[in-house]
Each structure stands twice: as C-alpha cells, then as structure tokens.
Amino acid sequence: MSNTNKLKTKMVPVPSHSIVPERDVDKSPILECRHLGIDFGGLHAVQDLNLAIGRTEIAGLIGPNGAGKTTVFNLLTKVYQPTRGTILLDGMDTSGKTTVQINKMGIARTFQNIRLFDNLSVEDNVKIGLHNQNTYSMATGVLRLPKYWRTEKKNHERALELLSIFDMQDMADMKAGSLPYGAQRRLEIVRALATNPKLLLLDEPAAGMNPSETAELMENIVKIRDTFQIAVLLIEHDMNLVMNICEGICVLNFGQVIAKGTPDDIQANPAVIEAYLGKKKEG
Amino acid sequence: MKKFLTNKSTFSNYMTYAGVVIAFIILTIMGEAGGLSSTMKGQLVPVCAYVVMALSLNLTVGVMGELSLGHAGFMSVGAFSGAVVASALQQAIPSDGIRLVIAMVVGAILAGLVGIVIGVPVLRLRGDYLAIVTLAFGEIIKSIVTNLYIGIDAKGLHFSFLNPLEGLEAGGRMIMNGPMGIPGNTKISTFTAGFILIIITLMIIFNLVNSRSGRAIMALRDNRIAAESVGINATKYKMMGFVTSAALAGAAGTLFGMSQNAIIASKFDFNTSILVLVFVVLGGLGRMWGSIIAAAALTILPELLREFSEYRMLIYAIVLILVMLITNNPGLKNLFGKLIPRRKGAAENE
Numbered sequence: 279m280s281n282t283n284k285l286k287t288k289m290v291p292v293p294s295h296s297i298v299p300e301r302d303v304d305k306s307p308i309l310e311c312r313h314l315g316i317d318f319g320g321l322h323a324v325q326d327l328n329l330a331i332g333r334t335e336i337a338g339l340i341g342p343n344g345a346g347k348t349t350v351f352n353l354l355t356k357v358y359q360p361t362r363g364t365i366l367l368d369g370m371d372t373s374g375k376t377t378v379q380i381n382k383m384g385i386a387r388t389f390q391n392i393r394l395f396d397n398l399s400v401e402d403n404v405k406i407g408l409h410n411q412n413t414y415s416m417a418t419g420v421l422r423l424p425k426y427w428r429t430e431k432k433n434h435e436r437a438l439e440l441l442s443i444f445d446m447q448d449m450a451d452m453k454a455g456s457l458p459y460g461a462q463r464r465l466e467i468v469r470a471l472a473t474n475p476k477l478l479l480l481d482e483p484a485a486g487m488n489p490s491e492t493a494e495l496m497e498n499i500v501k502i503r504d505t506f507q508i509a510v511l512l513i514e515h516d517m518n519l520v521m522n523i524c525e526g527i528c529v530l531n532f533g534q535v536i537a538k539g540t541p542d543d544i545q546a547n548p549a550v551i552e553a554y555l556g557k558k559k560e561g
Numbered sequence: 562m563k564k565f566l567t568n569k570s571t572f573s574n575y576m577t578y579a580g581v582v583i584a585f586i587i588l589t590i591m592g593e594a595g596g597l598s599s600t601m602k603g604q605l606v607p608v609c610a611y612v613v614m615a616l617s618l619n620l621t622v623g624v625m626g627e628l629s630l631g632h633a634g635f636m637s638v639g640a641f642s643g644a645v646v647a648s649a650l651q652q653a654i655p656s657d658g659i660r661l662v663i664a665m666v667v668g669a670i671l672a673g674l675v676g677i678v679i680g681v682p683v684l685r686l687r688g689d690y691l692a693i694v695t696l697a698f699g700e701i702i703k704s705i706v707t708n709l710y711i712g713i714d715a716k717g718l719h720f721s722f723l724n725p726l727e728g729l730e731a732g733g734r735m736i737m738n739g740p741m742g743i744p745g746n747t748k749i750s751t752f753t754a755g756f757i758l759i760i761i762t763l764m765i766i767f768n769l770v771n772s773r774s775g776r777a778i779m780a781l782r783d784n785r786i787a788a789e790s791v792g793i794n795a796t797k798y799k800m801m802g803f804v805t806s807a808a809l810a811g812a813a814g815t816l817f818g819m820s821q822n823a824i825i826a827s828k829f830d831f832n833t834s835i836l837v838l839v840f841v842v843l844g845g846l847g848r849m850w851g852s853i854i855a856a857a858a859l860t861i862l863p864e865l866l867r868e869f870s871e872y873r874m875l876i877y878a879i880v881l882i883l884v885m886l887i888t889n890n891p892g893l894k895n896l897f898g899k900l901i902p903r904r905k906g907a908a909e910n911e
Contacts (some may be wrong), residue, residue, distance in 0.1 A: 336757025355790060381792035393787035395780045406780045416801055420765055473791050499657045
C-alpha cells in the first residue's frame with residue numbers, strides 16, 4: 279500500500295539467534311522462545327523455534343497454510359503446553375502457566391476465527407477485557423457498594439476510550455454478534471488491548487478485509503504500538519501488510535523456521551520463495 | 562442517570578421489579594377482600610417458591626449456560642434443613658418471622674455448601690458433565706433424606722441413618738422421621754416472606770449479571786476460550802454462578818417446605834427438577850421476567866384445571882405445546898417486535 283510509509287528499521291542480532299529492532303536492543307526482548315516444539319502424536323507441528331521479539335517491535339509470522347503459525351500462538355498463550363523448549367515472557371519462564379496466568383503476565387491475543395462474546399454488547403466485550411484491570415469483589419457488585427459505582431464508571435470511560443482507537447465508540451451499545459465482520463475483528467483487538475498487554479498477538483487481523491480497510495488497519499496497528507509502547511506479533515497472509523509494517527519476519531514451513539529477517543531479507547530469500555511458489559523443475 | 566433510562570436492560574430490570582410489586586399488592590388486596598378462593602390462597606407461597614426456583618435455575622442455565630437437572634435436590638436440602646432448624650428453635654425463638662429468616666439462611670447456606678461439593682470436581686471439566694452429575698445428585702439427596710432420622714431433646718439434635726432413633730431423653734421428640742419426612746410441620750411461610758424472597762433473588766441476580774463477576778460468567782458462556790484468553794478464571798466464575806444458584810434454590814426450598822403440613826423427600830424428585838427447567842425454558846433463557854411468569858402460570862394452571870380431573874395433565878401438555886408454538890410464531894414475533902422498541906445490545910436480561 280503506497281499510502282503507508284514503509285518502515286525502515288535497522289535490525290541487530292541478539293543472543294537467541296534472532297534479531298530485534300536497534301531501539302530495543304538495550305532492553306531484554308519481551309518474548310524469547312528457545313528450541314520451542316510441540317508434537318501431536320507423531321506429527322512435529324512446531325520444531326525448534328527460536329524467536330525473539332523486541333519491546334516495541336512489530337513482528338510477523340508467515341508461512342503457507344498448515345505451517346504451524348496458529349499452533350505457535352497457541353503455544354505462546356498455553357492453549358497447548360509445549361513438548362520441548364522454553365518461552366520467556368519479559369525474562370520470566372512461562373512453563374506450567376495457564377492461559378489465564380499468561381494473560382495476566384502480559385500476552386493478549388485475537389483469534390483467526392473471531393471469538394467474541396456475541397450475545398453481549400460491544401462495551402461489555404471491552405469491559406470483560408478490563409476484568410483484571412479494575413477489580414472489585416462479587417459482594418461489592420451484588421450489594422452495589424460505592425466501589426462498584428466508581429469502578430464501573432472508570433470501566434465505562436476506559437472502554438469508550440479504547441473503542442475510540444478504531445472509532446467504534448458509537449457502536450458501544452450494539453450486540454457484538456451483530457457487528458459487521460471488519461468491526462468484529464477490530465473489536466477483538468480492542469478487547470485484547472483492554473487487558474493491558476505487553477505483547478499483542480494478532481491472528482490474521484486483515485482476513486476478509488477489503489484493501490482500504492486493510493490500509494486503515496495497518497495504520498492502526500502502528501498507532502497502537504506507538505501509543506501503548508507494546509510489541510505486536512502478527513500472523514497474516516496479506517503480504518502487502520506484512521512487508522509494510524513488520525520489522526522482523528519469521529517464516530515457518532512444516533513447523534520449522536525456514537527464514538528470519540527484515541522484510542527485504544525475506545523477500546530475497548530463496549527458501550521462502552520455494553516454500554510459497556515451489557521449486558523450479560531441474561533441467 | 563439519563564443513561565439508565567435509555568439502557569434497555571436496566572429498564573427491563575426495573576419493569577420486572579415493578580411487575581412483582583404490583584402483583585403482590587393486587588394479590589394481597591384480593592386476599593384481604595376475599596377475592597381469592599382458599600385453594601388459590603394456599604397456592605400463593607408455593608408459587609413464590611417456584612418463582613425463586615425458576616429464577617435461580619435461570620442463573621445456571623440462562624446466564625451461565627450450564628444444564629442442571631437436579632435443581633430440586635437443592636430445594637430439598639433447603640426444605641429439610643430449614644424445617645429442622647425452625648422446629649429446633651421453636652422454643653428459643655417464638656417469633657415466626659425471625660425463625661423463618663434463620664431457617665432460610667441456614668437452608669441457603671447448606672444448599673450452597675452442597676453446590677460447592679458438586680461444583681468443585683464438575684465445573685473443572687468442559688462439556689455437559691454438570692447435567693449428568695446434578696441428575697445423580699437429585700436422586701442421591703432423595704435417598705439420603707428418605708433414610709435420615711433427626712430427633713431433638715434437652716441435649717440437642719440427634720442424627721441417625723437407616724434406623725429410628727432410640728434413647729431420646731424425656732421430653733425429646735422426632736423432627737425428621739425417615740421415609741415419612743417431617744410429618745408435623747408448623748407452617749410459618751407467608752406470602753409477604755415469599756414476595757421479599759423474590760425481590761432479594763431478583764436483586765442478587767440482576768446486580769450480579771450487571772457486575773464484573775456476572776460479565777465474566779456470561780463471557781464464559783459465550784466463548785470459554787476467548788474468556789480465558791482475556792484472563793477470566795473459568796472454574797472460579799462458574800463456581801460463583803452455580804453456588805449462588807444453589808443457595809437461592811435452598812432458600813426457595815425452605816420457603817416451600819415451611820408452607821406445607823408435611824415435607825416428604827419424594828416431593829423433590831426428578832419431575833420437580835424438570836418442571837423448574839420447563840419454567841426456565843418456556844420463560845426464555847436468561848430472561849428473568851419470563852421465568853417469573855412461566856413459574857407462576859404453570860404452578861397455578863394445574864389447580865385451575867382441577868375440574869377436568871383426569872384430563873388435567875393432558876390439557877397441561879397441550880397448553881405447553883401451544884405456548885411454544887405461539888411464542889415461536891414469526892407473525893406474532895413481528896407484531897411484538899413492532900410494539901416493543903428494538904433492544905440494542907445488552908442481551909443479558911432480555
């Protein structure tokens with residue numbers, strides 16, 4: 279997309295055989311995977327994945343269908359427990375943690391097949407994201423003590439503020455399930471942001487969007503990174519989006535990393551071209 | 562404040578409170594003026610109890626999205642524990658009202674504890690295990706109560722299983738008598754108590770649903786994976802909903818039990834659980850006012866149909882089928898859709 283300025287970030291190597299943006303090099307990476315792997319029976323769905331993501335990096339995870347990209351997300355959020363390897367989030371080992379604990383530690387995600395709370399309003403969906411941010415006990419809620427009103431007011435304001443990132447504050451009272459497709463994808467991102475993450479995982483955020491919606495989404499992802507100062511890891515098949523906004527890209531094929539680097543490196547990498555387009559017939 | 566008047570769910574909640582209050586006032590006046598037959602008067606408290614039962618089951622089925630097939634079990638726990646407490650305190654506390662309140666609180670707490678015992682293992686699982694376990698629980702409670710003997714004397718309460726108590730001191734008496742249940746029960750439930758219990762139940766459910774905890778419970782119902790991904794502890798919030806529901810059913814059980822001359826365990830069997838489930842489904846999942854109307858109408862209906870004697874249940878079944886057909890009729894739905902302004906969002910109490 280020509281209207282989005284292509285980001286030129288200088289990439290530097292870090293110890294875990296990966297690269298992060300130069301501006302993040304003095305800080306430890308937000309996420310580090312070491313020799314991460316999972317088997318489903320005899321199938322090595324992900325093998326020996328090494329990956330580091332800088333504090334404010336927008337990273338991409340790409341690969342042909344069935345390469346294991348969503349499995350990586352499920353490993354990071356502990357929907358699956360890894361068979362091998364370690365995941366360090368903000369320097370802390372996440373082994374044995376549950377999905378809920380991982381979210382509290384700072385990873386929020388969206389889903390490839392949208393998973394909203396369809397019967398609840400848009401605002402309630404965001405408020406559920408704020409669940410662990412502004413808390414009060416069940417008794418406070420049932421008895422409607424002053425803390426209930428204070429916290430609910432704060433939740434309401436925060437929810438509208440977050441919705442305004444995508445200009446969705448007017449839809450706050452609509453049922454989430456009745457939103458148009460693109461708005462549902464955006465609401466999922468808002469809900470994830472409400473949990474105050476350090477790392478945002480987006481699973482095909484542009485799927486089903488038209489080019490102008492995608493262009494807007496690209497701007498918004500960069501805006502989210504800049505405002506919240508968080509890292510973003512996204513899976514996407516729209517190469518225009520990936521090559522324009524991702525600073526570091528990791529290419530998976532058959533559960534293995536076949537290439538890592540900046541968009542320019544990836545585009546020139548013969549292994550990537552082969553994975554996507556196949557091998558030229560010899561002779 | 563303006564927000565609350567425009568918010569449809571809050572509006573529907575207030576309408577529900579108003580409806581209950583108006584019904585209470587009308588029925589009280591009719592009762593005073595002699596406009597109610599004695600059978601109808603006798604039905605007032607059981608109607609209140611079934612309304613609370615339906616509301617509490619709606620919390621489990623409609624709000625939480627879990628199926629419970631043994632809700633009468635919690636009612637049984639509440640009825641028997643409440644009756645035992647009320648009977649034991651007869652000398653100590655002469656006031657019927659205070660005794661009823663204490664009995665209800667005990668009934669609610671005990672039913673809640675039983676809810677915890679069931680919930681701890683079951684609510685960790687994904688799937689319809691709660692339906693299976695509560696189904697068994699209803700039968701287990703029935704067996705336990707059928708074989709339980711409780712007596713009281715100067716030393717306090719005595720419990721025994723399987724054989725009638727012997728060796729009660731002079732002046733002691735049996736409260737619970739195994740298969741005979743509690744034969745000589747003093748009726749202390751009043752319509753006012755039933756009305757207050759309905760209002761308290763409504764407040765607990767509405768306030769819970771519109772709070773952080775209630776949103777978490779509904780989030781788990783709509784999409785468990787997404788709810789866990791935003792940091793909601795599934796077991797904790799399912800327990801919260803289920804135990805609240807069980808405790809309310811316990812209080813309803815006490816109310817019901819204290820309106821009967823004799824309480825027997827077979828009154829709270831699988832049929833009663835299904836009956837309450839019918840109230841909830843007919844009134845609409847998650848729709849509290851629907852549960853109230855369905856429970857009240859379907860509790861009174863068999864009494865009104867008494868003159869048809871053996872055709873009673875046949876007509877009852879036909880009425881159920883007609884209600885289902887009519888409420889799903891697209892033409893009528895459209896008509897109601899035009900009469901009632903379309904609700905935006907906030908589906909928790911629709």
